[in-house]
Amino acid sequence: VIAALTAIVFVTACGAGLALRVDRNADPARWIGESFLIGFGLSALVLLGLTFARVHWTLGWFVIVMILAGLPWFKRLHVRTTPLHWIDALTLVTVIGYVLFVTAAAPAEADFVSDWGLKAKVFAHTQGVDWGFLRNGWYWFALGDYPPLVPLSFDTIALFSGGWDDRWLGMINAGFGIAALLVIRSLAAEQLHSKAAAAFEAFAIACILLTPWLGTGDGPLVAYMTVAALFIRRGFITPGAVFLGLGALTKNEGISFVVAAGMAMLLDERLRKYVWRLWPAVLIPAPWLAARAIFRLKTYLATGSVFDRIAAHMHDPQTYAMLLQIQSVGPLLTTGVLIAIVLAWPQWRTKERFVIAAIALQIAFYVAAYVVTPLDVAFHIKWSWERLVWHVTPLLAIVSLEAILPMAAIRRYNV
């Protein structure tokens, strides 16, 4: 656990300078959260870069390159206080409970064993990204084309541990969840102009944001996607683009979210003219996408004839009813969000066009993936739909709360 904590502190410190450059308005809590999110993106790119340079990963090389990559960006932090509320204590208790949850044992998700953890373990032993392993058809379940940020985050901890040990890798889940929560709490305080409302929002979404799928890419992706969309929604395009790019380095769904966010900005008159400023979202995953093309890593959605697969799936269209039957979001949360949409519809229609469009497009991409999937449709939906819907659930919950919290806080009303 000491090695994992040391890795997290070191990587966060190396991301701190870039976080200051990306978001000049951050308070200390938000700065720490952003430093973690950027730091682990930086560490993934450094490990990828060392592989490209044919340098075997060692702790010494990693530390040197991380310091060289992170240090020049430092500048003075404009210290602002983060006003707290007693509700924040409840959030803290929830977060501590989550940390106990993720550190109870090594990650046990099937996807960790078959994909995220497997790749990280192989890379840790070969001291670099093993292209032969990723290309090997015997290990199709490892999804060799998938972006590498999460496995490389595990490898960062392995470097500090002196070898592969999966016991404390849940700390990565905890780190991403807490980092995103710090950013969201800070943005909510600015948006709502009320520390009580911001604290309530953070408490309400804590359990939604702190995902239970340990050792997979979903938790980190939820963190990056949610934070990115919230920044863009506020008009902070640069940090939004950076976190979009880091999401694209985390999962293929993160790549589709870059497209969804870009298209959503085009649909929003307020944001349309800033679309070009999303260039970091394209630049950050570019090294991986280039390597993927050079080493011909197969994307399973692109194997064989797409049209044949669509035709085959259309023989049994009722399978797609599973999308409605699988209850990924509970009835209470769904009802709460629906009430928020109805109550504040004028606000949603005018101010939240970007969020609505980004979520709708992302869900449309997911459904399209089920239409072209080479896997058995029922199997694919059963094992992924719940997690995919959860990618956008925190964002929807946050925007819903921010639409109705000002109403809920009104003390004088017309009878």
Next chain:
Amino acid sequence: MARWKVYLARIACVLILAGGFKPLYLQMFTGARTSWAAALVERPYQKMPVYRAFMNGVAERTPPDARIAIAVPAEDPGAYTYGFLRGTYLLAPRITVPLFSGGESPTLQNIRYAEYVAAWHVNPHSFGPHFERVWSDGDGTLLRRVR
């Protein structure tokens, strides 16, 4: 603002809070964490009890660059994949060799690539005279190529 809208907004806030809440995280402050941890350790292997212990035994007795075929009962490709991918994780960085092509029946064609066979609940004699027994734990047998 109409009173009903204010109350409805408050109800919606409470619904979102309650709907997202996960009591499991708070249960971690109690003794439930110990049983949760024990369940987690075996969860990826719940369809193949003690498989993890066998594969860890195989890993202890083979070099890190070994090529190991994984033989597990395979009624269908899904059942074989369940054992193969879990064995691959436990044995990494050793190269694991699949013995199921995805066709209707298991194939031994790939056995030529293997230096070892990790046979779990599979008759070890089915691999012929080319392999000798190295170790067995009652549920599985590790075989090594002799010629």
